[in-house]
Amino acid sequence: MKVSVIVPAYNEEATIARVLEKVKAQKVNGAEFEVIVVDDGSRDNTARILEQQPHLYSKFVKLPQNRGKGAAVKAGLEAATGDYVLFQDADLEYDPSEYATLLFPVMKFGAEVVMGSRLMAPPYTRVHYFWHKVGNRLITLFFNMLNNTTFTDIYSCYLMYRRSLLDVRNLRTMGWDQHAEILSKVARRAKVIYEVPITYQGRSYEEGKKIRAHHVLGVLYTMLRERFVPTQ
Numbered sequence: 001m002k003v004s005v006i007v008p009a010y011n012e013e014a015t016i017a018r019v020l021e022k023v024k025a026q027k028v029n030g031a032e033f034e035v036i037v038v039d040d041g042s043r044d045n046t047a048r049i050l051e052q053q054p055h056l057y058s059k060f061v062k063l064p065q066n067r068g069k070g071a072a073v074k075a076g077l078e079a080a081t082g083d084y085v086l087f088q089d090a091d092l093e094y095d096p097s098e099y100a101t102l103l104f105p106v107m108k109f110g111a112e113v114v115m116g117s118r119l120m121a122p123p124y125t126r127v128h129y130f131w132h133k134v135g136n137r138l139i140t141l142f143f144n145m146l147n148n149t150t151f152t153d154i155y156s157c158y159l160m161y162r163r164s165l166l167d168v169r170n171l172r173t174m175g176w177d178q179h180a181e182i183l184s185k186v187a188r189r190a191k192v193i194y195e196v197p198i199t200y201q202g203r204s205y206e207e208g209k210k211i212r213a214h215h216v217l218g219v220l221y222t223m224l225r226e227r228f229v230p231t232q
Contacts, residue, residue: 001032001106002033003031003033003034003099003160004034004036004076004163005036005088006036006038006076006087007023007035007036007088007089007090008038008040008073008087008090009037009040009072010039010046011042011046012042012046012091013049015091017053017056019088019090019091019092019096020056021056022096022097023056026096026100031099033058034059034081035059036076037057037060038072039061039072041063041064041067047062069175069176069178070174070177071174074168074171074178077166077168080163083162083163084106084160086159087158087159094116094156094198098158098198101198102114102198105196110192111192112189112191112192113159113165113186113187113190113192114196115151115153115195116156116157116160116196116197117156117198118153118199118200120197121197122200125200125202129202135216136154138216139180139216139219140152143180143223146223146227147227149187154180155180165185165189166186173218176215177221180222185226188226
């Protein structure tokens with residue numbers, strides 16, 4: 001089974017090489033990893049670091065200008081050839097050593113969608129922003145109500161799904177709400193969905209965290225639209 005690991009990156013010179021080294025080190029019986037890195041028009045040395053270390057990835061997509069995480073994700077999906085897709089942030093908030101855990105429900109139960117949850121009693125998680133947790137619980141509850149699911153943490157980076165569940169040409173969003181659109185589409189089509197606990201080393205805003213409170217509005221709107229006016 002081939003897993004396409006999509007790594008969107010924007011101004012991640014401090015962490016990109018270390019993340020890719022961790023990804024490259026992962027060995028899971030029965031799985032091979034296709035690592036696709038997308039530089040979203042970084043203004044620092046991210047692109048140069050990537051160009052100097054081609055052994056760390058399978059494909060490198062370099063966008064000519066910054067277009068946002070959603071555009072980077074879409075470019076990565078267009079280049080993907082794996083049976084499954086897995087998203088990996090370019091910082092160190094999520095640890096690639098979790099890949100075996102994420103793949104377990106696929107190998108054991110034929111899962112078509114697997115979500116890594118930071119709230120299912122992982123061994124450790126960094127204590128962070130209170131209102132982020134409140135917001136996450138709100139959008140997770142809203143998603144579950146709309147889709148009759150029981151997720152505990154829908155805005156975790158670690159979403160893995162069978163690639164055939166999503167036609168990238170039908171994606172309508174290009175911002176932070178794109179994650180909600182992708183999950184809505186694949187959850188609606190999948191017959192077997194699992195969650196697994198993952199660890200989390202969240203960054204502060206000073207350390208480079210990018211998501212803001214106002215992004216929640218777009219996420220809620222996207223979930224509503226995907227429930228009542230879905231694309232194919």
